[in-house]
Amino acid sequence: MKAVKSVAVLTDYLYPYQNSLIAGIQHALEHHGVPSTIFVGRNLKTSNVGALRANDIYDLLDPERHLGIIVLAASVGVHLSDAELSEWMKAYHPLPVVSIGRKMEGASSILLDNRPAMRELMKHLIVQRGYRHLAFMRGLPGNHDSEERERVFRQVILEQGLVLDESMIMTGRYASSLAFQEMTRLLQRARELDAVVCANDEMAEGAIQAITALGLRVPQDIAVVGFDDSEEFKHVVPPLTTVRQPFFEQGEEAGRRLLEMVLEGAAAQDSFISPQLVVRESCGSVQMGSALPQQSEVFRGVLEIQQDLFEQFEQVATCPDKHQAFLTLWKDTLLRRVHLDQEFFVWRDGLSGCVQRVGLASGPEHLAEVLKLGFAAQSILASILQMLHSRNHLLGINSTKMAPELFAVDRHDDLFRALQGYLEHMGLRHYMLVLYESYESTPAPYAHVTLAAGTLCHMDVGVFSTRELLPESMQEELSCGSLVMSPLFVNEVHYGYLLYEPPSWGRFDEEGLCHTLSQALQQLEQTLALRSYAENLELQVQVRTRELKAEVAERMKAEQALREANAELQRFAFLDGLTQIYNRAAFNEHLQSQWVNHLRHNRALSLILCDVDFFKKYNDHYGHLKGDECLKRLAQALARSVRNRGDTVARYGGEEFVIILPETDETGALLVAERIQHEVQQLQILHERSEIGASITVSIGVATLVPQAGMSPEELIHLADQCLYQAKQAGRARIMQQVMTGI
CATH class of the missing domain: 3.40.50.2300 (Response regulator)
Known part of the structure; x- marks a missing residue:
C-alpha cells in the first residue's frame, strides 16, 4: 500500500x-x-x-x-x-x-x-470584590511568565489608586511548600491583608494551607487566587479562582x-x-445565578450530556418523589464516563451552577428541596470519583505484580507472550511493537514488527526500512486517526519503538510503560548472551578434549566456568542494578520461602513498605543523577537498620523499598521501622521541593500476621500497602502499623 x-x-x-x-x-x-x-x-x-x-x-x-x-x-x-x-x-x-x-x-x-486575563483577574478582585490590600506570590526569578503576571499586578494596583507595598511581594518559586513558608511569614508580621494573587495554582494551594494552619479562613478572612487552572489542583478546597490556560x-x-x-x-x-478568568469560591462566595465560565472545547461532549441532565434536574427539583429516579440516572451517567477523574471539576461546577440557577428560579418556598437534590447529586459525584481513584490504585498494584513475569523468561516467544498480556492489562488495544534488526547506540536502519494487536492489517513480520515506521503492507495503520510512537532503549542501546493508541481511561504512564518494556528486552538479551557464552564454552571444551585427549581435566574447567557464568546470571537476576540490594524478583522468592516456613511453624511474619516522600519533585528539581544517588544512600540506610542477615531488604520499584522481617511480631517490626526513620533523618539529604521538610523523608507502612492455611503472601503485602497509604494520607514522614487479628 x-x-x-x-x-x-x-x-x-x-x-x-x-x-x-x-x-x-x-x-x-x-x-x-x-x-x-x-x-x-x-x-x-x-x-x-x-x-x-x-x-x-x-x-x-x-x-x-x-x-x-x-x-x-x-x-x-x-x-x-x-x-x-x-x-x-x-x-x-x-x-x-x-x-x-x-x-x-x-x-x-x-x-x-496572559496579560488580558491577568488584568481581568485583578479588576475582579479590586473592582467587583472591593479588596484593597493585596499581596503577590511570584514564581521563579527571571521566569518570563512570572514577571509578566507581576508586571500586570503592579500596573493595576497603581491604576486603581491603591498603595503598592513591596513587603507584600513574596517569592514562592512555583512550589507549594515554599509558598506555604512565605505565606506563613507574611501573616506573622502583617494581618492587614484581603487577598493573595499567586503566579500559579500550586503556590495558591500552598498559600491556602498556610492561611488555614493559622486558624484563618479562605475566602472569609483572606481570598486566594491562582493562575493556569492546573488539573492537579482542580480539587483544592475551596475551589480555586484562577486563569484557565486554553491548551x-x-x-x-x-x-x-x-x-x-x-x-x-x-x-x-x-x-x-488569551486565557480565561475562572471565578470560583476561593475569592469570595459565588452569587446565586451568576454565570459560570465557559469550559474548554475539550469538554464539548460533557457539556452536551450535562445540558440534558440539568434540564431534567430543573423539572424534578421541586418534586421530592421524583428525586430518586433522577439520582439513579445521574449515577448511571457518571459511571459511564471513562475520563471522570479529568472531567470532575466540569461536573462539579456545572452542577453547582445548575443548583444556583434552579434555586433562584424556584423561589424561597422550594429552595430546601432544590438544595437537597443538589447535595445528593454532589455526594454521588464525590463517591464515584473516590471509587475511580481506588480502582486506578489497584490497577497500578496489579501492573507492578505482572511486571516480574516479563523478567522471568529466557526465550523470545515467551517474552512476547508475556508482553502481550502486560500491554493488554495496561489498556492498550491497538499497538505494534517494532524491534530493530540490530541493537546499537543509534536506531538501526532496518526493523521488523514482532507483536501487534487491534490492527487493520495482518501483521507483517518482514524487514523494512526504519524510517518507514511500518512495513509497506501495514502503512494503512498510519493513515487512520492518531498513533503515538515511543522509543525503547536502555542507556546507550536502542531496541525499537512502540506505535500505539493510548488507553481511553485512567492515567497513562508512558514513561513507566516504555521503561518496563525496554528493561525486559535488555534482560532477555543478556540472558541469551550468557546462555550463548555457556554453550560456546561447552563446545570449545568438547573440541579441546578431542584434540588434547584430556577430557576429564578440560571438562572440569568447562563446568567450573559454566557454574561461574550461571552464578553471575543468578546474581544479576536478583540484585537491583542501581542500589545493589535485592530486586523485586528476589523479594518475591524470599517472601514465598519465608511464608511457607512461618506457615509450617505458626510464627509471626512482618513486612515493612517504605516510600520516599515527594521523590518525583526531587528528581525534577535536582535531576535524575542526584535522584539515583539519593536512592543508593537510602538503600544503605535501610540495610543498616535491619537486625541481621535473616532480614531481607529489597527495592520494590521506583522509590519504594520493602523489608521482610522473619519471626518478628509487631513490637519488633515497629522498632526496625523507627530505626529506618532515624537513619534516613541522619542522612540529611536536602530536598527543597518537599512539602513537609527541608530534607528527604520516608513514609512507612508496617504489617504483621501469622500465616494461616488459605492465606497468601499478597495479603501481607496488601496490608502493608494499606498502612503506607494511610501514612501518606496522614501527612507523610510517619509510620502506620496494622496487625491482622488472630496473632
Missing part, C-alpha cells in the same frame, strides 16, 4: 499539559480526516543523560512521509536558545512547521497572551494553522490566544 502522509507532532512527554495540546491538535486534524503521528522523545539538550537517547526517535521523522510538523516547542526546546531551536528544526526542511508556546523563526507560532484551543489552532499552510499555501504567521 502507498504510504499516506500524516502530520508529525513532536513532544517530550505525555503529561497533562502535553495531552491537552495534543487533544486539540487531533481534534482539528481529524475534522479534516488528516492522520497524525506523535513522536515522543524528551527535552532537547537535557541534563538527564539517561533520557538523551530518547531524542533519537526524532531522527526517524522522514520529511517525505509527512505533510508538516507541529512541535511543542515550549517544552521540547526548554533548554535551547531560539537560535539553537531554529537550527535543530532545519533538519525537517522544507516541511511547514507550527510551533506551540514559543516563537520560532520561519514557523507559525501559537502563543498565549486544548492552542493545540486546535495549531492544527488548523498547519492545514492552512499545507492545503491553502498560507504563509507562516503568529497567533495569540
Whole structure:
C-alpha cells in the first residue's frame, strides 16, 4: 500500500499539559480526516543523560512521509536558545512547521497572551470584590511568565489608586511548600491583608494551607487566587479562582494553522490566544445565578450530556418523589464516563451552577428541596470519583505484580507472550511493537514488527526500512486517526519503538510503560548472551578434549566456568542494578520461602513498605543523577537498620523499598521501622521541593500476621500497602502499623 502522509507532532512527554495540546491538535486534524503521528522523545539538550537517547526517535521523522510538523516547542526546546531551536528544526526542511508556546523563526507560532486575563483577574478582585490590600506570590526569578503576571499586578494596583507595598511581594518559586513558608511569614508580621494573587495554582494551594494552619479562613478572612487552572489542583478546597490556560484551543489552532499552510499555501504567521478568568469560591462566595465560565472545547461532549441532565434536574427539583429516579440516572451517567477523574471539576461546577440557577428560579418556598437534590447529586459525584481513584490504585498494584513475569523468561516467544498480556492489562488495544534488526547506540536502519494487536492489517513480520515506521503492507495503520510512537532503549542501546493508541481511561504512564518494556528486552538479551557464552564454552571444551585427549581435566574447567557464568546470571537476576540490594524478583522468592516456613511453624511474619516522600519533585528539581544517588544512600540506610542477615531488604520499584522481617511480631517490626526513620533523618539529604521538610523523608507502612492455611503472601503485602497509604494520607514522614487479628 502507498504510504499516506500524516502530520508529525513532536513532544517530550505525555503529561497533562502535553495531552491537552495534543487533544486539540487531533481534534482539528481529524475534522479534516488528516492522520497524525506523535513522536515522543524528551527535552532537547537535557541534563538527564539517561533520557538523551530518547531524542533519537526524532531522527526517524522522514520529511517525505509527512505533510508538516507541529512541535511543542515550549517544552521540547526548554533548554535551547531560539537560535539553537531554529537550527535543530532545519533538519525537517522544507516541511511547514507550527510551533506551540514559543516563537520560532520561519514557523507559525501559537502563543498565549496572559496579560488580558491577568488584568481581568485583578479588576475582579479590586473592582467587583472591593479588596484593597493585596499581596503577590511570584514564581521563579527571571521566569518570563512570572514577571509578566507581576508586571500586570503592579500596573493595576497603581491604576486603581491603591498603595503598592513591596513587603507584600513574596517569592514562592512555583512550589507549594515554599509558598506555604512565605505565606506563613507574611501573616506573622502583617494581618492587614484581603487577598493573595499567586503566579500559579500550586503556590495558591500552598498559600491556602498556610492561611488555614493559622486558624484563618479562605475566602472569609483572606481570598486566594491562582493562575493556569492546573488539573492537579482542580480539587483544592475551596475551589480555586484562577486563569484557565486554553491548551486544548492552542493545540486546535495549531492544527488548523498547519492545514492552512499545507492545503491553502498560507504563509507562516503568529497567533495569540488569551486565557480565561475562572471565578470560583476561593475569592469570595459565588452569587446565586451568576454565570459560570465557559469550559474548554475539550469538554464539548460533557457539556452536551450535562445540558440534558440539568434540564431534567430543573423539572424534578421541586418534586421530592421524583428525586430518586433522577439520582439513579445521574449515577448511571457518571459511571459511564471513562475520563471522570479529568472531567470532575466540569461536573462539579456545572452542577453547582445548575443548583444556583434552579434555586433562584424556584423561589424561597422550594429552595430546601432544590438544595437537597443538589447535595445528593454532589455526594454521588464525590463517591464515584473516590471509587475511580481506588480502582486506578489497584490497577497500578496489579501492573507492578505482572511486571516480574516479563523478567522471568529466557526465550523470545515467551517474552512476547508475556508482553502481550502486560500491554493488554495496561489498556492498550491497538499497538505494534517494532524491534530493530540490530541493537546499537543509534536506531538501526532496518526493523521488523514482532507483536501487534487491534490492527487493520495482518501483521507483517518482514524487514523494512526504519524510517518507514511500518512495513509497506501495514502503512494503512498510519493513515487512520492518531498513533503515538515511543522509543525503547536502555542507556546507550536502542531496541525499537512502540506505535500505539493510548488507553481511553485512567492515567497513562508512558514513561513507566516504555521503561518496563525496554528493561525486559535488555534482560532477555543478556540472558541469551550468557546462555550463548555457556554453550560456546561447552563446545570449545568438547573440541579441546578431542584434540588434547584430556577430557576429564578440560571438562572440569568447562563446568567450573559454566557454574561461574550461571552464578553471575543468578546474581544479576536478583540484585537491583542501581542500589545493589535485592530486586523485586528476589523479594518475591524470599517472601514465598519465608511464608511457607512461618506457615509450617505458626510464627509471626512482618513486612515493612517504605516510600520516599515527594521523590518525583526531587528528581525534577535536582535531576535524575542526584535522584539515583539519593536512592543508593537510602538503600544503605535501610540495610543498616535491619537486625541481621535473616532480614531481607529489597527495592520494590521506583522509590519504594520493602523489608521482610522473619519471626518478628509487631513490637519488633515497629522498632526496625523507627530505626529506618532515624537513619534516613541522619542522612540529611536536602530536598527543597518537599512539602513537609527541608530534607528527604520516608513514609512507612508496617504489617504483621501469622500465616494461616488459605492465606497468601499478597495479603501481607496488601496490608502493608494499606498502612503506607494511610501514612501518606496522614501527612507523610510517619509510620502506620496494622496487625491482622488472630496473632
